[in-house]
Amino acid sequence: MMLARETIQNLPDSYHIGPIHIAPNMILAPMAGVTDSVFRRVILGLGGCGLVCTEMTNAASVTPKALKRHHLLDFLPQERPLTMQLSGNDPDLVAAAALSVERLGADMIDINCGCPSPKVTGGGHGSALLKDLPKLERVLRAVTAAVQVPVTLKFRAGWDDARLNYLETARIAEDAGIAALTLHPRTREQEYHGRADWSRVAEVKRAVTIPVVGSGDVKTAEDALLRLHETGVDGVMIGRGAMENPWIFLQIQQLRRGEPIFQPTPADKLAFLNQYLDLCLSEMPERLALNKLKQLVGQFVVGLPGSALMRGAVHRSSTVAAARAEMERFFVPFAV
Numbered sequence: 027m028m029l030a031r032e033t034i035q036n037l038p039d040s041y042h043i044g045p046i047h048i049a050p051n052m053i054l055a056p057m058a059g060v061t062d063s064v065f066r067r068v069i070l071g072l073g074g075c076g077l078v079c080t081e082m083t084n085a086a087s088v089t090p091k092a093l094k095r096h097h098l099l100d101f102l103p104q105e106r107p108l109t110m111q112l113s114g115n116d117p118d119l120v121a122a123a124a125l126s127v128e129r130l131g132a133d134m135i136d137i138n139c140g141c142p143s144p145k146v147t148g149g150g151h152g153s154a155l156l157k158d159l160p161k162l163e164r165v166l167r168a169v170t171a172a173v174q175v176p177v178t179l180k181f182r183a184g185w186d187d188a189r190l191n192y193l194e195t196a197r198i199a200e201d202a203g204i205a206a207l208t209l210h211p212r213t214r215e216q217e218y219h220g221r222a223d224w225s226r227v228a229e230v231k232r233a234v235t236i237p238v239v240g241s242g243d244v245k246t247a248e249d250a251l252l253r254l255h256e257t258g259v260d261g262v263m264i265g266r267g268a269m270e271n272p273w274i275f276l277q278i279q280q281l282r283r284g285e286p287i288f289q290p291t292p293a294d295k296l297a298f299l300n301q302y303l304d305l306c307l308s309e310m311p312e313r314l315a316l317n318k319l320k321q322l323v324g325q326f327v328v329g330l331p332g333s334a335l336m337r338g339a340v341h342r343s344s345t346v347a348a349a350r351a352e353m354e355r356f357f358v359p360f361a362v
């Protein structure tokens with residue numbers, strides 16, 4: 027379905043989380059291993075993205091020594107407003123980490139109640155908290171009491187289809203002083219399979235008075251505006267769609283303004299990957315930069331003919347030079 031010009035112009039394009047103005051209301055999803063400071067700056071630099079978030083960080087690893095090792099909460103001044111996301115299930119520990127993160131300069135703190143990874147849920151963190159809402163509530167109350175900055179919650183629809191509890195979770199969070207919610211409307215059991223059911227996001231929006239953001243399966247500028255229109259949410263979060271098409275936020279802005287939509291050519295795509303790689307190389311060791319590229323390429327070339335072969339070849343590359351040669355080999359024929 028295409029939205030009429032007038033409908034698009036009437037869609038909300040900003041909202042507030044506490045005193046913080048989020049404009050535009052399009053948000054880069056936190057993605058572990060991907061949305062580090064470099065990726066966030068690249069996305070912000072392309073335009074159209076109103077809020078970024080760090081990768082999920084275990085509250086137990088918010089110590090001066092651990093921060094120097096994992097660098098998950100490193101950021102630069104241009105990445106504002108910036109949310110820092112924590113995981114954990116011990117109220118005192120998460121509250122202490124939240125205070126440290128506030129001192130590091132977070133504009134907001136997000137609590138992760140959605141990560142499906144067994145490594146995370148095994149420790150009772152992430153989406154495991156959906157199975158113990160009294161514990162989630164204790165964590166949220168401890169964190170909101172500990173810090174001045176707004177605290178937000180990102181959660182899933184429930185552990186599995188038999189235990190859907192997104193409305194209860196949303197109400198508990200609002201009562202605990204949470205300033206905004208993001209729902210990824212899959213269950214933990216679904217992981218990333220099946221479809222993200224945005225009617226659940228619309229239900230949450232109707233159930234609470236705090237801002238609600240939806241996350242899941244937004245792949246085009248049209249998708250983003252349709253989700254805003256259909257659900258009445260305050261904002262839309264984009265994850266894998268931004269890895270596949272980092273220009274998506276810019277394209278949403280252009281669609282709103284009735285401007286021609288930027289369509290990257292193969293040469294633009296190759297230039298993007300090379301620039302991203304250059305930036306990574308200027309800020310981290312080659313091995314790490316190559317890993318970042320490998321992670322991004324997987325989504326970036328989704329759907330292009332021959333992409334599986336190219337992805338495999340980049341993944342087998344042991345040097346940056348070899349990976350660059352594979353990318354050239356892939357993109358240059360598209361340009362002729």
Ligand SMILES: Cc1cc2nc3c(=O)[nH]c(=O)nc-3n(C[C@H](O)[C@H](O)[C@H](O)COP(=O)(O)O)c2cc1C
Pocket residue numbers: 055056057058059060080081082111138140141180210241242243244263264265266267
């Ligand atoms: C590689 C990857 C890493 C992710 N890491 C996080 C994370 O650290 N914290 C979080 O709240 N969600 C994380 N997510 C979930 C996304 O934020 C998002 O909710 C989900 O991917 C659905 O949105 P999408 O279809 O736009 O990707 C991750 C998703 C992916 C694909």
